[in-house]
């Protein structure tokens with residue numbers, strides 16, 4: 001262990017190292033996410049972690065908190081303004097437009113797993129580097145697609161043994177509706193200007209919608225008191241009703257939340273959040289919605305699109321709270337049941353090393369000790385990690401051209417010729 005005084009480097013605030021039992025939870029959740037996404041017809045995509053900063057100001061919105069306060073932006077060596085991606089939707093739409101998939105694909109159904117970066121104040125469930133599972137369907141305006149995405153999100157949460165998620169839903173209308181709603185809201189809030197926080201006072205003129213997701217309690221209370229309602233044209237209302245009917249038809253309960261607008265500018269029509277009581281103040285496990293103008297805003301043709309993202313740290317937090325701490329790492333590691341190859345003296349180490357390699361080539365998990373520990377200590381570790389077999393190399397074996405196989409479960413030992421060792425082990429344990 002290094003003492004505090006010596007420790008020069010630590011992970012940055014709001015970032016973390018994942019290992020041991022935690023990494024197994026991560027890989028399990030990611031595997032289930034991939035399984036469920038594939039079942040719904042979504043394929044995986046990976047996009048760069050860095051993008052032109054403008055991509056996000058144009059899509060997420062240059063007056064949003066994400067872009068104004070939270071985005072990590074830096075000038076690269078060529079003086080270009082680069083952002084660490086704060087979210088994934090803009091990148092996926094950029095990729096869709098860049099590769100002109102609208103020419104060849106009717107509907108692109110993509111999912112992506114990876115880190116996002118936001119310079120927020122770290123707290124439980126809020127990190128500066130966090131991970132999202134993002135799911136996006138680009139190329140259709142149908143309301144059933146919104147319901148499919150919500151069904152996917154709920155199925156995935158169930159697959160991760162997360163129960164009691166609340167699905168909250170709204171429809172913020174099309175762009176014209178949003179303009180009408182903004183004008184009405186501006187009028188309503190202007191007479192209460194003094195009660196708004198400084199940011200919201202600025203938002204009144206720049207982007208009044210953003211006052212609806214202000215995190216300050218006083219602004220939230222004011223919005224509640226004023227009974228703000230959003231305008232919806234007939235088509236958007238019809239879309240909303242169709243989404244509600246589809247959810248009912250497949251048995252997914254949802255709650256309508258008439259003032260939910262979400263903190264990103266690209267949304268049109270459907271918006272939703274998946275909330276969980278376990279998370280307390282940061283109760284959104286995930287969120288999403290429709291963004292019918294974004295493809296066009298980023299230089300593509302008019303194509304509808306819809307999607308959502310789950311926060312994986314939050315998902316894991318809820319999973320752990322509901323299920324208890326995951327099993328210890330070493331027990332999980334046992335599943336591979338590594339054969340332990342034990343060199344009993346320096347002279348046999350290289351030979352043991354060769355056998356470890358041969359076993360691995362034969363598809364058998366095998367490990368050896370590199371610390372020069374005693375036979376007793378090595379056997380103790382082999383036991384602890386659940387090794388089915390130990391292979392002992394010592395002076396006596398070397399002299400006889402054999403090795404000793406020790407069956408760990410009952411302690412019995414057999415001598416096998418050196419040349420037969422892989423076959424003998426294969427016969428006992430089979431491939432890992």
Ligand code: HAM
Nearest residue numbers: 087089126127130284285286287288289307308309311
């Ligand atoms: P978002 O609401 O900004 O939406 O983020 C989605 C989820 O990411 C949140 O519900 C939360 O679980 C997680 N999350 C966000 N910020 C943090 C943080 N600092 N620490 C930990 N977890 C966090 C989006 O990003 C949209 N791109 C979602 C979307 C996809 N809409 C359409 N398609």
